[in-house]
Amino acid sequence: MAEPHAEIDIAPFIDHALLAPTATPEQLEQWCADADHYGFAAVCIHPAYVKLAANLLHGRRPQVCAVIGFPYGATTSAVKLYEAQEAVENGATELDVVINLGWLKAGKADEVYREIAEIREETGQVVKTILEMALLTEAEKRLAAELCMDAGAAFLKTSTGLYGGATVADVRLLKEITKDRVGIKASGGIRTLEQAIDLIVAGATRLGTSRSVELMHQGRRQKNIEEGGNY
Secondary structure, three states: OOOOOOOOOOHHHEEEEEOOOOOOHHHHHHHHHHHHHHOOOEEEEOHHHHHHHHHHOOOOOOEEEEEEOOOOOOOOHHHHHHHHHHHHHOOOOEEEEEOOHHHHHOOOHHHHHHHHHHHHHHHOOEEEEEOOHHHOOHHHHHHHHHHHHHOOOOEEEOOOOOOOOOOHHHHHHHHHHHOOOOEEEEEOOOOOHHHHHHHHHHOOOEEEEOOHHHHHHHHHHHHHHHOOOOO
16 A cells, blocks of 8 residues: 555646536536646546637646547447547547447457547547446456557546446556556546555556545645644
């Protein structure tokens, strides 16, 4: 386990996620303001809010990341491609794409590869593939990772958060598989600073969480305690 006082600035790792189905434009404005204030890597949002986020973050450090095929990955390839292209036209520079898990489990590796490769080639943007690792065997995790890397994915993402959160074991497995060829995004259930640091130490290069500001406050409190002050 990582020490609570580990000297890691987690802010540049964070994809600040606003993926609740009830998310409002007002919440998005706050999310973008927080991402800019803390220096998060990106805001991760539904495609319907990409244009607003791109306007709010224009010229700022955080990237605009849109989820594609979210949360089940079972829409058709044509729909996913259109959704990805429209998101990019509206200002997204990163795409978190849920792979088709049914195809993977049915042995349709070519279809999984082709879908991701087409999105990557047609949009020209950073693609992070969501593997939903809690639903996969180890052999399927390895196959999914290799297919997505071959298809041009820049990151492998552990989960949507619906079926279990990111685990240190899964991040370590992805690090072993990828050999640092691509990034690793740990996502789902990250509620404490200690969890976040453990995942980074294990090999995560991005963290997907809706509790980003809370994590920053935890870090601030911890630093204050170490320095003998009051929060």
